[in-house]
Amino acid sequence: MELKPGYKQTDLGMIPADWEVVEIGDLNPFVTSGSRGWAEFYSDMGFPFIRITNLSRESISLDLTDLKLVKLPYRVSEGTRTQLENDDVLISITADIGIIGYVTASVQKPAYINQHIALVRFDSAKANARFASYFLACERSQRLFRASTDQGAKAGMSLGAIRKIRLALPLAPEQRAIAAALSDVDALIGALEKLIAKKRDIRQGAIQRLLSGKQRLPGFGGHWEVKRLGDLAALHRENVTPAGFPDQMFVHFSIPAFDCGKVPVVEPGSAIGSGKFRVPINAVLVSKLNPRIPRVWAPNAIPLNSVASTEFLVLKPRAEVSRRFLCLICSSAAFVERMQLSATGTTGSHQRINPWDALNIEVAVPVELEEQRAIAAVLNDMDAEIAALQKKRDKTRALKQGMMQELLTGRIRLPMPAEEEVAATP
Numbered sequence: 001m002e003l004k005p006g007y008k009q010t011d012l013g014m015i016p017a018d019w020e021v022v023e024i025g026d027l028n029p030f031v032t033s034g035s036r037g038w039a040e041f042y043s044d045m046g047f048p049f050i051r052i053t054n055l056s057r058e059s060i061s062l063d064l065t066d067l068k069l070v071k072l073p074y075r076v077s078e079g080t081r082t083q084l085e086n087d088d089v090l091i092s093i094t095a096d097i098g099i100i101g102y103v104t105a106s107v108q109k110p111a112y113i114n115q116h117i118a119l120v121r122f123d124s125a126k127a128n129a130r131f132a133s134y135f136l137a138c139e140r141s142q143r144l145f146r147a148s149t150d151q152g153a154k155a156g157m158s159l160g161a162i163r164k165i166r167l168a169l170p171l172a173p174e175q176r177a178i179a180a181a182l183s184d185v186d187a188l189i190g191a192l193e194k195l196i197a198k199k200r201d202i203r204q205g206a207i208q209r210l211l212s213g214k215q216r217l218p219g220f221g222g223h224w225e226v227k228r229l230g231d232l233a234a235l236h237r238e239n240v241t242p243a244g245f246p247d248q249m250f251v252h253f254s255i256p257a258f259d260c261g262k263v264p265v266v267e268p269g270s271a272i273g274s275g276k277f278r279v280p281i282n283a284v285l286v287s288k289l290n291p292r293i294p295r296v297w298a299p300n301a302i303p304l305n306s307v308a309s310t311e312f313l314v315l316k317p318r319a320e321v322s323r324r325f326l327c328l329i330c331s332s333a334a335f336v337e338r339m340q341l342s343a344t345g346t347t348g349s350h351q352r353i354n355p356w357d358a359l360n361i362e363v364a365v366p367v368e369l370e371e372q373r374a375i376a377a378v379l380n381d382m383d384a385e386i387a388a389l390q391k392k393r394d395k396t397r398a399l400k401q402g403m404m405q406e407l408l409t410g411r412i413r414l415p416m417p418a419e420e421e422v423a424a425t426p
Contacts, residue, residue, distance in 0.1 A: 007410070010168070011166070012140065012166055012168050013140065013409065014409070015168045015409060015410045016170065016410035016413070018170065018171065019168050019169060019170050019410055020168070020169050021166055021167070021168050021169075022166065022167055022169060023163060023164050023165065023166050023167075024120060024132075024162060024163050024164070024165050024166075024167065025163030025164060027122055027123065027126045027127050027167075028123060028126070029120050029121055029122045029123065029127075030119075030120075030121040031118065031119065031120050031121075031159050031162055031163060032081060032082065032118070032119050032159070033082075033093060033113070033115060033116075033117060033118045033119065033159060034082045034112065034113040034114040034115045034116070034117055034119075035082070035114075035115050036114075036115050038070060038112070038114055041070040041071060041072055041073075042068060042069070042070060043069050043070060043071035044069065045069065045071065046069035046070050046071035046072075047069060047070060047071070047072075047108065047109075047110050047111055047112065048064070048067055048068075048069065048107055048108055048111035048112070049067070049068040049069060049070040049111070049112050049113075049114065050062065050067075050084070050090065050101070050107075050111060050112065050113045050114070050117060051068065051113075051114050051116065051117070052092045052094075052095065052096065052099065052116050052117065053066055054066070054067065054101070055090065055092055055099040055100070055101045055117070056099065056101075057099055057137075058189075058397065059186055059189065059190075060100050060101060060102040060130075060133040060134060060137055060186070061101075061102065061104075061106075061186060061190065062090075062101045062102075062103065062106075062107060064106075064107070070112060072112075079110065079112060082112045082113050082119065083109075083110045083111070083112060084103050084107065084109065084110070084111040084112065084113065084119070085103065085109075085121065086103055086104060086105055087102075087103065087104075087121075087122070087124070087129040087130070088102075088103040088119050088120070088121050088129070089101070089102060089103075089119070089120040089121075089122065089129055089132055089133050089136065090102070090103065090113065090117050090118070090119060090120075091117065091118045091120065091136065091157075091162060092116060092117055092118075093116060093117065093118045093156060093157040093158075093159075093162070094115075094116045094156045094157075095116065097145055097146070097156070097157050098136075098141075098142050098145030098146070098157075100133050100136045100137040101117075101133075102129065102130055102133040118157075118159060118162050120132075120162065127167070127169060127175070128172065128175035128176055128179055130179040130183065131169075131175040131176070131178055131179040132167060134178070134179060134182050134404060134408060135167055135168070135408050136165070136167075137404075138404045138405070138408045139405070140408075140409070141165065141167075144165055144166065145157070145165070168408075168409075168410070170410065173416050174413070174414065174416065177414045177416060178407045178408065178414060181403065181407065181414060182400065182403060182404065182407070185396065185399065185400045185403060186400070188396055189393060189396050189397060189400065192389060192392060192393040192396065193393065195389060196386060196389050196390060196393065199382065199385060199386050199389065200386060202382070203379065203382040203383070203386065204333075206378070206379060206382065207328065207332060207333075207379060208333070210375045210378065210379070211328060211329065211332050211334070211364075211375070212334075212364065213364055213366070217371065217374050217375065217378065219374075220366070220368065220370075220371040220374065222366060222367050222368045222371060223366075223367060224364050224365060224366050224367065225364070225365060225367055226362050226363070226364050227362065227363065227364075227365055228359060228360055228361065228362055229315075229329075229330075229358060229359050229360070229361045229362075229363065230359030230360065231318075232317065232318060232321045232326055232329070232363070232365065233284065233315035233316055233317045233318060233321065233326055234315070234316045234318065235313060235314065235315065235316075235355055235359060236277065236278075236279075236280060236283060236314040236315070236316050237277060237314065238277060238278040239275075239276070239277060239278075240276055240277070240278040240307055241274045241276070242269035242270075242272040242273070242274075242276060242307055243269055243270055243272065243273055243274055244269065245269040246268060246269050246270035247268070247269070248268070248269050248305065249266055249267070249268055249269075249305065250266070250267060250268070250269055250272055250305050250306065250307050251264045251265075251266055251279075251302075251303045251305060251306040251307070252264055252265050252266070252267050252272050252276075252306075252307055252308075253279065253285055253297065253306065253307070253308040253309065253312065254308075254309050255287060255289055255295070255309060255311050255312075258287065258295040258297070264306070272307065275309070275310055276307040276308060276309060276310070277307065277308050277309075277310060277312065277314050278306070278307055279302055279306035279307060279308050279314055280302070280314075280316055281301050281302050281303070281304065281306075282301075282302070282316060282317065282323055283298075283302055283314050283315060283316055284296065284297070284298040284315045284317065284323060284326050284327050284330060285297040285298070285302075285308055285312045285313070285314060285315075286312065286313040286315060286330045286358070287311060287312055287313075288311050288312065288313055288352045288353050288354075288355065288358070289311045289351070289352050290350075290351050290352070296327055296330045296331040298323060298324065298326070298327035311352070313355055313358055315330075320369055321365070321369070321372065322369060322372035322373045322376055324372075324373070324376035324377075324380065325365070325372035325373065325375060325376045327376075328375070328376060328379060329363050329365070334363075335361065335363060338361045338362075339353050339358060339361065342354075342357040342358065342360075342361065
């Protein structure tokens with residue numbers, strides 16, 4: 001690669017000539033990790049205890065939604081050594097290595113870490129901790145983490161290896177500017193996440209009210225009836241052997257694809273094998289397996305030549321039933337709970353419901369088809385709004401990744417305020 005004017009080649013790649021490559025240890029930070037034995041201190045009330053589950057590869061911000069609390073006896077030495085401070089940098093050092101967390105005032109203090117996390121506390125005069133967090137989270141640093149991993153039965157990283165991880169540091173004003181720019185994007189992503197969560201909560205509340213008849217949409221006052229699922233939809237069990245049509249392409253619905261959130265796979269008949277149900281274009285698919293996790297498929301139209309594994313209920317809505325409304329019923333919390341109560345087998349993924357037991361589950365439905373369609377339309381509009389917000393969040397995440405790639409390598413330089421330029425002059 002041709003060396004650009006004003007840049008230099010280093011073992012971290014090409015960086016601006018005024019940037020310096022240093023090992024973390026060269027900055028003389030405080031480096032430690034948590035220890036074992038904290039489970040005995042778990043409490044319903046206490047102080048935050050940070051684990052790997054509180055770190056995320058999506059952001060350097062800590063995820064405090066699933067937070068353990070600890071209550072330490074007076075004068076426990078481990079509490080002093082592993083107590084967190086603002087601007088601490090956290091790094092996962094076992095299992096999923098190299099996940100970065102940055103400690104801010106949003107974390108209640110005192111707070112502590114377990115043995116799977118390393119703590120790096122930089123001298124603010126030598127490095128900006130937020131900048132270092134972003135640098136350590138970028139793809140180039142992640143490759144260094146993977147290369148420094150201790151090999152063996154359990155992958156891990158020593159504190160000595162942490163000290164040898166290298167950083168490319170601009171002068172302090174530029175560190176602050178880069179960290180601030182990336183923090184602004186993270187704040188936007190965080191705001192979108194909160195808005196998505198709020199919209200999901202609103203939708204969940206609307207489902208509970210609208211599908212129970214407790215809230216009626218304007219213009220509807222007809223009565224509701226309690227009916228069996230079998231009264232609302234017919235069970236379609238047309239067996240087909242796709243392998244008998246090796247040159248024909250089939251849309252294959254399978255449980256693993258649902259679990260991974262993927263769309264159905266298009267495969268030749270010869271690759272799918274036997275034991276499948278043909279899926280009509282107006283069907284709703286409901287998983288029989290592990291009923292506590294709702295898996296329901298009902299897009300605008302299921303493609304022609306679709307097949308599903310026998311682990312699905314293939315339901316054809318009757319003439320007086322809205323297909324979209326049937327989908328909402330089958331994915332509702334109340335219906336899933338009844339599915340689970342009727343399931344047989346051991347707990348977890350081995351549980352499944354008998355099709356005829358599923359058809360006997362009772363649900364309340366409005367008699368008017370138009371009310372069913374209106375309810376489905378309202379909730380579909382909510383789904384569309386959430387999907388649009390998710391798309392915007394994902395685009396912002398992609399923008400952030402591009403910014404990190406450009407800013408943390410110095411390929412793009414941020415303009416410095418005049419006072420910062422003066423401060424940066426040697």
